[in-house]
Amino acid sequence: MSTATAAARPLSAPVERAGSRLRALERPARRRPRMLYGLVAVAGALAIVIAQMVLSVMSTQSSYEMSRLNAQQHELTLQRQVLDEELTGLSSPQYLAANAAALGMVVDESPSYLRLSDGKILGAQKAASSTSAITLGSGAVANKLIARTPLVTDPGATIDGTDQKKSATSTDHVTPVPVTDGLPTVRTH
Amino acid sequence: MVALAVVLAVLGAFVIRLVDIQVVNAKENIGNAMKYGLSTTKVLAGARGSIVDANGTPLAVGTLSYTCQFSPDNVRTITRKAADGTKIDVTWNEVSTKIAKIIGQSVDEVRAIVSDALVANAHSQYAPLGKSLSTEQYRELVDLGVDYISCSPVASRTYPNGAVAGNLIGFIGSDGDPLAGLEQQQNTCLTPTDGKLTFQNGKDGVVIPGTETVTPAQNGGTLKLTIDTDLQWYMTQLAEQATKQMHAQYATVTVLDVKTHQLKAAAEYPTVDPNDFTAKGSYRSSRIFTSQFEPGSTFKGITAATLIDTGAATATSTASVPWLKHFANGAVVNDAFRHGVSNYTLAGVLMDSSNVGASVFSQRTTLQTRYDYLKKFGIGSGSAIHFLGETQGLVHPYQDWDNQMRYDTAYGQGLTTTVPELMTAYEALIDGGVKYPIQLVESCTKADGTVITPKLPEPVRVISEKTSAQMREIFENVALQSNSYADLVKIPGYRIGVKTGTGQISNGHGYKSGVYYTTMIGFAPANDPQYLVAVTLDEPTKVRSSTANAPTFVKAMTQVLKTYRVMPSTTKPKILPKFG
Numbered sequence: 001m002s003t004a005t006a007a008a009r010p011l012s013a014p015v016e017r018a019g020s021r022l023r024a025l026e027r028p029a030r031r032r033p034r035m036l037y038g039l040v041a042v043a044g045a046l047a048i049v050i051a052q053m054v055l056s057v058m059s060t061q062s063s064y065e066m067s068r069l070n071a072q073q074h075e076l077t078l079q080r081q082v083l084d085e086e087l088t089g090l091s092s093p094q095y096l097a098a099n100a101a102a103l104g105m106v107v108d109e110s111p112s113y114l115r116l117s118d119g120k121i122l123g124a125q126k127a128a129s130s131t132s133a134i135t136l137g138s139g140a141v142a143n144k145l146i147a148r149t150p151l152v153t154d155p156g157a158t159i160d161g162t163d164q165k166k167s168a169t170s171t172d173h174v175t176p177v178p179v180t181d182g183l184p185t186v187r188t189h
Numbered sequence: 190m191v192a193l194a195v196v197l198a199v200l201g202a203f204v205i206r207l208v209d210i211q212v213v214n215a216k217e218n219i220g221n222a223m224k225y226g227l228s229t230t231k232v233l234a235g236a237r238g239s240i241v242d243a244n245g246t247p248l249a250v251g252t253l254s255y256t257c258q259f260s261p262d263n264v265r266t267i268t269r270k271a272a273d274g275t276k277i278d279v280t281w282n283e284v285s286t287k288i289a290k291i292i293g294q295s296v297d298e299v300r301a302i303v304s305d306a307l308v309a310n311a312h313s314q315y316a317p318l319g320k321s322l323s324t325e326q327y328r329e330l331v332d333l334g335v336d337y338i339s340c341s342p343v344a345s346r347t348y349p350n351g352a353v354a355g356n357l358i359g360f361i362g363s364d365g366d367p368l369a370g371l372e373q374q375q376n377t378c379l380t381p382t383d384g385k386l387t388f389q390n391g392k393d394g395v396v397i398p399g400t401e402t403v404t405p406a407q408n409g410g411t412l413k414l415t416i417d418t419d420l421q422w423y424m425t426q427l428a429e430q431a432t433k434q435m436h437a438q439y440a441t442v443t444v445l446d447v448k449t450h451q452l453k454a455a456a457e458y459p460t461v462d463p464n465d466f467t468a469k470g471s472y473r474s475s476r477i478f479t480s481q482f483e484p485g486s487t488f489k490g491i492t493a494a495t496l497i498d499t500g501a502a503t504a505t506s507t508a509s510v511p512w513l514k515h516f517a518n519g520a521v522v523n524d525a526f527r528h529g530v531s532n533y534t535l536a537g538v539l540m541d542s543s544n545v546g547a548s549v550f551s552q553r554t555t556l557q558t559r560y561d562y563l564k565k566f567g568i569g570s571g572s573a574i575h576f577l578g579e580t581q582g583l584v585h586p587y588q589d590w591d592n593q594m595r596y597d598t599a600y601g602q603g604l605t606t607t608v609p610e611l612m613t614a615y616e617a618l619i620d621g622g623v624k625y626p627i628q629l630v631e632s633c634t635k636a637d638g639t640v641i642t643p644k645l646p647e648p649v650r651v652i653s654e655k656t657s658a659q660m661r662e663i664f665e666n667v668a669l670q671s672n673s674y675a676d677l678v679k680i681p682g683y684r685i686g687v688k689t690g691t692g693q694i695s696n697g698h699g700y701k702s703g704v705y706y707t708t709m710i711g712f713a714p715a716n717d718p719q720y721l722v723a724v725t726l727d728e729p730t731k732v733r734s735s736t737a738n739a740p741t742f743v744k745a746m747t748q749v750l751k752t753y754r755v756m757p758s759t760t761k762p763k764i765l766p767k768f769g
Contacts, residue, residue, distance in 0.1 A: 035431065057397075059398040060398065062398075062742035063395050063396060063397070063398050064395055066396070066403070067395045067396070073719055078324055078327075078328055079254070081253060081324040081329070082323075082324045082325045084252070085252070085323055085325065085347075088250075088252075088347055088349045089349050089351070091246075091421035092347060092349055092350040092351060092353065092422075093350065093418060093419050093423075094350070094351060094353070094422065097422075109744065109747055110680065110681050110747055110749050111750075112682075113682075113756060113757060114574040120758065122679040122757040122759070123681060123683075123757045124682060125681065125682070126681075133744050133747070133748070134423065134426045134427055134430060134744065135426070135430065140354055140425075140426055140429040140430075141349025141351065141352045141422055141425045141426055141429070141456075141460070142351055142352040142460075142465070142712075143350065143352060143462060143464070144351060144462050144464040144465040144468075145347070145348075145349065145351060145464055166280070170483075174253055189330060
């Protein structure tokens with residue numbers, strides 16, 4: 001800037017006044033620095049400092065947020081674990097068999113097949129017997145996880161057959177639907 | 190000038206030191222920073238891989254249990270502020286009563302843990318409260334809000350189906366080491382790789398942003414078996430019933446898918462519930478893989494196949510067979526039942542399971558040929574499964590066979606085998622004559638998705654396809670015309686083939702009297718075998734011969750045919766003559 005100022009103010013023409021007299025050059029008036037530039041620089045510096053502080057606060061804040069969410073996740077993981085533990089073993093074949101046996105179901109030994117093309121019955125060709133091919137419901141194939149879990153189909157019993165105290169409500173829920181002929185029908189007028 | 194030189198010198202010194210700290214000794218400094226507590230390192234535990242069955246049903250899964258401990262020195266009455274600002278005293282008496290209820294011990298026992306520890310050391314900081322506590326118990330303990338209890342999670346293992354396949358899967362000890370079965374044999378597949386999380390934390394435990402470095406943990410692989418859980422359960426139940434009904438020592442039921450050479454069930458009783466492997470009456474290994482036995486008459490099938498394949502006889506070749514025979518070399522062989530001199534066909538010898546018949550026919554080929562075929566069928570070489578502690582049968586070299594053994598080996602005495610060897614040999618006998626390696630493990634899927642399948646030996650042709658077809662006919666006729674169990678092995682609608690064996694049991698210096706190891710092995714459908722089932726009983730005493738296995742075999746085979754929807758046969762069997 002100062003170079004440009006100097007270039008805009010050349011020495012007075014020496015040719016015209018040649019030989020007249022020499023005199024000291026006027027000192028060029030120094031211009032005051034503009035206020036705006038200073039303000040911009042200071043504001044910029046301030047802005048940077050503030051931005052950094054804000055970012056820092058925000059990241060610290062989100063760090064707390066993360067910490068809280070982590071704690072929440074931990075809590076949910078624990079809940080899931082508890083539920084998983086309650087459920088393990090309920091899908092085992094032992095539990096299914098014991099529940100089926102409590103309903104009076106049996107394993108039919110030999111199946112029959114109906115061939116659709118000619119309507120012929122293949123296989124055992126007789127009605128299923130009421131005796132089970134294998135004993136169901138006893139805890140022969142042990143499973144410690146469900147040994148003392150009450151059966152769904154008979155809440156008073158467990159897979160080991162040891163009767164627990166029957167809860168008062170367990171029988172209240174079971175209201176047998178009267179079956180007269182085939183499917184139960186709704187009686188309306 | 191001097192001032193400038195001083196400034197430059199100091200500056201230079203700083204620069205050198207900076208480079209020294211930041212570049213030259215950077216590693217060491219970072220290491221020291223980590224070491225002297227500027228940061229925290231947490232081990233990220235990987236989870237042990239699951240074991241699943243052929244349908245993906247989990248048989249073994251990784252879970253967490255909790256180990257809790259007291260700090261007895263800190264046990265005291267804790268004063269707490271309630272919501273309304275009043276102070277509440279929580280006494281040790283109250284807390285110990287609650288703890289006792291949570292962990293299912295008596296109050297006195299819980300109090301004794303702490304008082305005993307304090308007697309031993311007045312400033313005791315450690316007394317174990319409980320191991321293998323469930324998540325629910327852990328949460329209840331934490332909710333007590335007392336500072337003298339601390340808990341840490343421990344990786345543990347749960348077996349959702351209990352004793353189903355327990356003897357195959359094995360179990361994990363309390364220290365996390367696999368102790369038996371596939372858990373131990375396949376440990377490399379299942380073991381996870383631990384990861385690491387390093388970070389710096391502030392006073393309140395919050396992670397300082399940007400200071401974390403994570404090396405993620407690698408979970409263990411998923412081990413997929415060829416077993417079908419439901420079928421395995423059914424067969425275990427059957428094995429239990431057979432053991433009890435026949436007053437036997439133990440029973441095994443094994444199912445092989447002939448088309449894929451995979452074991453679909455390998456059940457036995459007694460077995461073990463891996464959730465409770467110390468329970469009374471558990472058998473902690475698999476007898477299917479770890480015991481050997483003298484097979485008895487099931488090996489007449491191998492003798493017959495040897496004769497047919499070498500052209501020494503056909504299914505209808507005949508021989509004169511008395512019930513008791515003194516051979517020229519001094520050996521004596523007798524049948525299990527008395528009969529006059531009969532003109533048995535080779536098929537007939539198998540139908541009535543005549544020891545004399547098998548011995549007489551075996552003379553039509555050389556000892557070496559018979560030995561070579563036994564070896565080719567895989568007798569004495571175990572299975573490709575290489576189960577933990579798997580044993581092998583024993584066939585002495587034919588040069589060592591004495592006068593009696595030369596005939597004994599023709600009907601399955603004087604040598605031993607195992608269930609997997611018998612299954613492998615019979616699969617070759619009935620399904621085209623090629624011996625395939627049988628499988629128990631289908632694959633191991635690593636955490637990154639790579640699937641590793643077990644390396645298997647190449648299939649080997651043992652007998653021709655034609656011989657195999659004849660063997661199918663012979664075994665089907667055994668099922669139809671056996672003099673002792675033909676009416677016991679009928680499955681309505683299906684054509685099946687069977688063979689039994691009643692093997693003597695060594696007691697170290699001779700044979701046990703009156704007790705046998707009995708086998709029934711069979712396949713269906715007889716014209717196009719899809720499943721091979723073997724039932725063995727050790728020392729049944731209600732029925733002492735292999736007829737004891739018939740009811741269990743029929744139930745097992747019926748269930749297999751039902752499970753895999755094998756349609757009833759629509760063709761008629763070819764009847765072979767018993768006598769010539």
